[in-house]
Amino acid sequence: MASPEPSVRRRKPESKDSSASETEQPLRRVQTLPSDSDDDDAKKKEQLPKKPKSKTKKSKASEDADEYDGWNIALDIARVISFLFLASCGLSYLVSNGETFFWGMKNPPKYLTKAYYKELIQGPVYLTPSELALYDGTNPDLPIYLAINWTIYDVSANARTYGPGGSYHYFSGCDAARAYVTGCFAEDRSPDMRGVEEMYLPLDDPNVDKHWSRQELRELKKKEKEDALKKVNDGLKHWVDFFAKSDKYRKVGYVKMPKGWPGTEPMRPLCETAAKGRKVRKIPGAKEE
Known part of the structure; x- marks a missing residue:
């Protein structure tokens, strides 16, 4: 009686779902320990001078207003007073027919x-x-x-x-x-x-x-x-x-x-x-x- 053929175990094929699930798993972020070189770079960055923060529009406007409120207002007032003085002299000259610039007419109109x-x-x-x-x-x-x-x-x-x-x-x-x-x-x-x-x-x-x-x-x-x-x-x-x-x-x-x-x-x-x-x-x- 012939001896039965030895049974060969076949490897169970891998399912597509399992392979897909393995590949579709998200990659996990591997945390690495800081090395000595990284510490050196951080120290160098700290030693570098910090850049001044850019001024916002609001802060610039406020500073411009502060500067204008001082000297420029006084200058504008002086200009207005000078203009009124010269205009008054010219008007006095016209009204008095050239008699005076300062309204000191002997016979005013x-x-x-x-x-x-x-x-x-x-x-x-x-x-x-x-x-x-x-x-x-x-x-x-x-x-x-x-x-x-x-x-x-x-x-x-x-x-x-x-x-x-x-x-x-x-x-x-x-x-x-x-x-x-x-x-x-x-x-x-x-x-x-x-x-x-x-x-x-x-x-x-x-x-x-x-x-x-x-x-x-x-x-x-x-x-x-x-x-x-x-x-x-x-x-x-x-x-x-x-x-x-x-x-x-x-x-x-x-x-x-x-x-x-x-x-x-x-x-x-x-x-x-x-x-x-x-x-x-x-x-x-x-x-x-």
Whole structure:
């Protein structure tokens, strides 16, 4: 009887799962003990100088603000003060027409005076001729007023001229509109302009007037009077505009004339100085002498 064949043990094949599990196992970190060389490197790193930490934006901004708050603010203030000072000097030079850089004007413009704004608040004054006479400069506690065409102006800025002893003191304390045209300062201290046109009218002369017919002479006299009245109006307007446009003299009010004026007073004769300027009519075609 044949002996049975010896059984050979076969090795059990490895499963794919087991091999995969072995390979898929995560690698474990192997901790190694520090060597002597590592200790030396660490010591060297500690001995090296440390780099300064970079400043953040916030810290830089705060430091810049601290620096600006000091010297730069003082410098900016000095610049502003210098600019305002120079601007003030330039403005003073322009306003004073080159008189001063520092507002030290002898006759400042009316809008730079306290009286100007006081008058704006209180309004214009109204004075009768007798009340106006008190402001002729003889009382040092009162301003100097004059009137022209019923409008009152303060001329205190030129007290040397309009005050007592001044060359135009005749005009102070009254409305002397008539005198501005006639030139008779002492005689014509009145606003009554009636008859002033006569100073521009030619004198009647029979030997000359016979060269015109009655109708022609009548028309001629009418034209002469119209021209004379215009000359009176232009002469008075010149001085009215002078005071109205002046920066030295300011308007303060008006004159209150009596009811019915000037019909309540007799008509003034033409003053001697104005009357002397009258001449006879010129004969048509005659040569001028």
